[in-house]
Amino acid sequence: MNRIQKKIWMLASVVLIIMAIIWIALTYYNQQTQNQYNDILQRYLSMNEVTSSSQQVVTDLNNFLLDPSEENVDKLNQSKVKLNEAKGEIGKLRNSENEFALMNYMNLIDSLIETTDRSLMFYEESDTETSNKEFTEATRLSKYISEMTLTLIDTELRTYDVFYRGIIDQSAEFKKLGIWLMLLITLVLLVITYWFSLSITRPVQQLTRAANELSAGKFDKEIKVESNDEISFLAQTFNRMRININNLFQEIQQKAQLEHELQQNKLLLQESQLKNLQSQINPHFLFNTLNTLSKKAYLEGSEETSDLLVSVAGLLRYNLKWLDKSVTLQDEVMVIQQYMNIQKAxxxxxxxxxxxxxxxxxxxxxxxxxxxxxxxxxxxxxxxxxxxxxxxxxxxxxxxxxxxxxxxxxxxxxxxxxxxxxxxxxxxxxxxxxxxxxxxxxxxxxxxxxxxxxxxxxxxxxxxxxxxxxxxxxxxxxxxxxxxxxx
Amino acid sequence: MRKAGIIVLSFICIFLSYLTFITAQKAFQSDWKLPVASSHKEDRFRIVLITQELDTPFWDKVGKGAEQQAQKSGASLEVWGSYGKNQDDFLKKLEIAIQSKVDGIIVQGLDTDRFKELTKVKAAFYGIPIITVGNDVPKAESLRKTYVGSNQHLAGMMIAKLMLSDMGQEGQVILLSDSQKEYYQEERLSGIKEVLQSFPNVKTVYAETPETREQVIAKTRDLLNQYPEADGFIAVNANTAGAMIQEIGRRGQVEPYFIYSFDDGSESITLLKQKKLDGVIEQSPEMMGRKSVDVLMQWLKNETVPLDADGYSSEIRMIKAMDER
Incomplete structure (x- = not known):
């Protein structure tokens, strides 16, 4: 995977992780609050359940006393079971604040059930009067239970008052927390994004500047990019290219210089040739004249003069003839001897x-x-x-x-x-x-x-x-x- | 410029982090404590103190004493009761307490059939010990275990002697009782009469009145009309003292009359301070509370069985108006 892509992935995952953490925290907190709410509601519901089921017991008892059928017995038994269940639930709500009241409450429920049983018992023994008395007591007990439920709920409200207010305050704080958290994350993300985008664009800018300089013909400035991604690779390649171009450039310059030198040499040669040509008209004439003079001197008996003239003529001929040719050292020595002859004279x-x-x-x-x-x-x-x-x-x-x-x-x-x-x-x-x-x-x-x-x-x-x-x-x-x- | 920007930015960052941290702390920290879910099944004795007159200075003191003692002996105690002698409410509370199968009941005695039936039948049925406090009911009629409180007969004698010492051995005294004919009032009256018997020059007029204020006022008016020479008043039921004095005050000066009462009325102490009452029999309500719980605990723990059926007397003393500052 290449680096820029990796960087983008990294940014995305950081954002994702932050979001996930916040989401999990919020969900967890929400769940907790929900559980608390549920617990609280459950308390009230359990208490309410006791009231309604105790009333149901009394109603069923009444129905049974009026119409002692199988069906009504079943109903009565069912509602008693239900009341017992509700009592079991209530037992779980015990805490240090309501221990006393709750104990009374549960005993009241027991009393109700016992009274109901007694009423049934007397009824079976056909002691209707006592049975009715017990029924009246059961009714009263049911009423007491209802009242006590209200008292308990009241106590509950008082006990949990601080708690409820705490929950309300907490949710208010939570709202504030949400705002602060959002601002903080926004800021942090902005900074991270800025820094991150800079880490991508800065090398590109450096490279652009380098390319501009290169196009302007400055080949001697090294291209340096502080980065560790593809841009840096690009920059390195670019730099190598610059060095190559620079080398080629210098080579061409050297060649041009060499060419220039060659040109100069040609000019030098041409100069000597020109000089040579300039003196070509006279030399032939001079050469012939010198030969004539030499013969004339020889004929007149001046052998020394004749030799001198021959030397001069030879030197002259050599001068004209060998200037642009390579000769042997032998020739050179010979010419020098002729030249020295002349000079000796x-x-x-x-x-x-x-x-x-x-x-x-x-x-x-x-x-x-x-x-x-x-x-x-x-x-x-x-x-x-x-x-x-x-x-x-x-x-x-x-x-x-x-x-x-x-x-x-x-x-x-x-x-x-x-x-x-x-x-x-x-x-x-x-x-x-x-x-x-x-x-x-x-x-x-x-x-x-x-x-x-x-x-x-x-x-x-x-x-x-x-x-x-x-x-x-x-x-x-x-x-x-x-x-x-x-x- | 760039550096300044970075500094400002980091400052904002730190500031926001700080705020976030603070609010997070507030949002996640729950400093409120829920009551501990008590799982301990260890049976602390549950005791209920039931009075007819909640929120009166006298019974508040009883409750306070009882709570102190309950805390000391490791029992849980609750104070129930009715306000302003509401008997129906009071009896209902008593029945609830019995039906709730508390371990012991300390109750202000009420000399009625319903009360007696509850204590004798219901409480006995559930095996709940009942102790009367402050006001007694006859043992045989209520099956109470014992009585804790002032010896009301003695108190009656004391108040009579107190009056005699102030008024002299001659005069007309009006004894105002209420029509409930409660046992403790009977006791007081018998005490008063016992003392006054030996003073033939002191004439006593006995009058009864229902307890409502208007009726007390009406009765007082009648009495004042009937016996204009009356020298002294004794409010056997302390709760009637206030209304009585108010009516006397309407007629003329309160000072010339010798007026006495007991401290278990809601206005007793105030009236004494205003010197409208010349003397009050002061009982020891806190001690009553303490002692009653103590005695009940002894019975519950099988330490003292049976309890002294005659009762445990608490201190009584006289307070004259001049003693009070």
Missing amino acids: RFTDRLTLHLDIDQSCLEVQLPGLTLQPIIENAVIYAVEPREDGGQIWLRIIDDDNMVMIEVEDDGPGIPENIRRQILNGELIETNRASTGIGFTNVVKRLRLFYGMENLMDIQSEMGAGTKVLIRIPKTRGIEQHAQTLDR
Whole structure:
């Protein structure tokens, strides 16, 4: 059975029980009063019975004396029996108040019967005169009995006067009791009903409020209903639903954020491609021109200049060609060597590049133009400003399933805040002398390419140099990202 | 607001509960007690005292004494009787008592045939002992067991002596008796006459009158007319004293007359206080009541058998008007 129904049943049974108790009490009391009334009436009736039956005896005796038939004898005997019975009844009415009178009364009845018998006896002995005398006495006795009955009833009334008044007072009190009881019960029932209805409607109201809030979009407020019935069950279910919706909502938000990031990355890529395209017209022309210049320098016997021009042309071609493709580390190293050739031509002895390359790691795939911007940065910040030049170390080290690439310089170092900005991809570069792709671009591209954070680290000490560490997995973690990038 | 509402509500609740409780208590509690239904069959002797003059000071005292004694000896007693010497009623009561087979009857003697027949035949038939009190009837005629009360002969002698001492040994005295010629009055008269015999100078006039007031007044008037020199009056029946004095008072001064009576009349004591009566023979009604019950109980319990047929005398004494304050 469910709870609300149980509650209603309970209320109904409480009301029913109260009614039943009152009804039983009233009935019981009524019964008692009725019994009392009956007893009282019975007393009077018994007394009256004596009077009438004694008169009947006398009448029957008279009839018999006038007409001594069998029938009249029977009648007389019957009425005597009746009188005796009435006397027996009277005996029960004895109490301390009327004991004396009642005793007299009963003896009077006895006397009447005896007198009657005597009258009969004399009649049978044909002593009519005595018989008649006895009859007269019987008549007198009957009269006395009647009078005594009245006296007894009078005494009775006096004795029971208080009692009767008590009964009257009691019934008046009873009427009052009825009114008070009704008022009390009405009040109590009203209170109980109010409290009871509240226990049903309050949870419903709470639930309604919660539903309103939910519909208004507030998913973070817990739904709480103080109740122990179905409403509370409903509330719990509702609450679970709210939590589920909330979770879904958050998931969708996360997805949206992810999408947003992806969009940004695409934009980034497009930017680099645009830059690439912008420089595409000139590069081909420049490329051809550089080749012509290289041949011309070679023909004129300036082999060094010719080589430099070839390096520049190679770098340029690589720049145009591999920007949006993944390349091997081998290619990257080659480009760096070409780039360093060019820079050597510029800085001569001021620039020293130390290469320390583990040849087994050169097959690793990585986005094109990853190392070049870092080396270029090192040249710009660590070598260019210093008259006595600087040194740059490039190390490629096998580190289990990763390849560690270190680019170290002995320049002035990078301030801490800038270092952090670079790593977080927040620095907006003012492009002075790079070939077009900044440090930040590298950081972001690496992150997207491998789908991993923390691939890059910068260690720097002011005045003692900077060390850029790039860790590249030997196998790419997320192919999807690569595909997205490869498009 | 809500809190106040709850407080008010609970107050009303408590108030109503209180009222309900009080009325319920009143409605269900019966503080009146019904007489206990007596089941004890132990036979207490039922005694009836029957007098002709209920509600007179004298007989009230007798009844009171009898009730006290009855309570003491554990008998139940009822006082029945007639008012104002209604003989029919009195005899009816006596017959009812006999027919009711009470254990004993104490009765004010009445010197009539009907009374004698009832006591002699009926009571004897049922074996009910009868004691006369206050007024006696001759033993032989009534078969009474005994008599308890004043020695009326002695009382008559006392009243005569009292009068002689007041009036002197010379004068005319009117003795007013009633026409019933009851035994106790005869006794009194015989006592009075016995004393006055020895004083030849005191003339006595004997007169009888029926007991009704008008007739007493008429008789008194006659007597006063007939014997204007009368010096003293003795109302042998105390009940006639009132009417007699009233008539004397109408004629002239009451004081010069020497008027005497007994205390068993309804007006006796009042008249004595007003000094209209010069002297009264006072009997001891309470003692009579007590003694009669006592004697009857003795007989019923077989302690004293037979009872002294001559009777048990109770005290009598004279009261003069000046003794009374």
